[in-house]
Amino acid sequence: MDRTPKLKSGGWRRLRPLRHDQRGSVAIEFSLLAVPFFALLFAMIETCVIYFATSNLDSVVANAGRMVRTGQVQAAGLSAGDFKTMICDQVTLVSDCESGLYIDVRNFSSFGGVSFLPLVDENGNLSGNTQFQPGGAGDIVVVRAYYSWGVMSPGSVGLSNLEGGGRLIASSVAFRNEPFGNMLPSGG
Template sequence: MRAIVSMARGLARRFRHNRKGSAAVEFAMVAPFFFALLFAIIEVGLFFFAGQVLETAVQDASRLILTRQAQDSKMKQDDFRREVCNRGKALFNCDGVYVDVQNYGSDFTQVSLAPPIDKNKNFVDNMKYDIGGPGDIIVVRVFYKWPLFVTGWGFNPSNLADGNRLLMATAAFRNEP
């Protein structure tokens, strides 16, 4: 029995003094946290970039309504959605783009910009399409459910119940006469 205890102490002493492989063990302990942080940073950067691309696409496509090109060509909601998608198709699946164009007449105080998310964090698809006439105040809002991937490690920027992030872009303007 003493021989076994003595042999175990000798092995433990040699193990304690041997530093080979300690860097690998330390990296294995830190790596999951490092990669979780790295992927979270990448994901946040991607959805901010996608939000900016969506914002730019909405501003560009809204000029069609502002300058009355959409009214003159009798552009429908799907046509306008396609115009937005063509300006951001590298990042967005056009089937997931929702377009809401509302006419508020001539009074800016009537404008309502509540997000289409109910109390249970579900997206409410009540999109309208009214491009108005000369001098009307128009608010164009475009929504896209951006998929998130790093939400399982304690980082969750989602604002929808299905784990996605609802990206929103808005343009408000008065139609040209």
């Protein structure tokens, strides 16, 4: 039995005006364009926030490096945890700084001897291979801080560079410690 609706004679003539009816076309066009538009808008906003977070980390690492360079960290006897807490107190936009931020401070005898261990392992995960060696007067020191920023944009829109959809935010500073030897307390 044929269940398709049958148009009575002249039925096609009654449907002809609907072909030219424009009502609802704006809603259909908006629904087609809204998803890509808002995805692109959200990715642009997130790119700006990532840029701000990177800039903030650069500033904080430069300030922390200045404290190492001038011997303030060594004179105060700060541990790796104290140094990390000092940095976390200044960093904004990092939700879980104490467990998500990695701080690597290493000293070298010359700038030619500086070697950088990779921040990301072969699987695309952050490497936790860090040390805390602020060095003495005249030593070459590299201070690095890094963490994974959780990308929220749909499809990551090219923002993700870590396994699991994160973005590596990193900052480093290299310098020669000042001759602060006479500033340290005796026995330091």
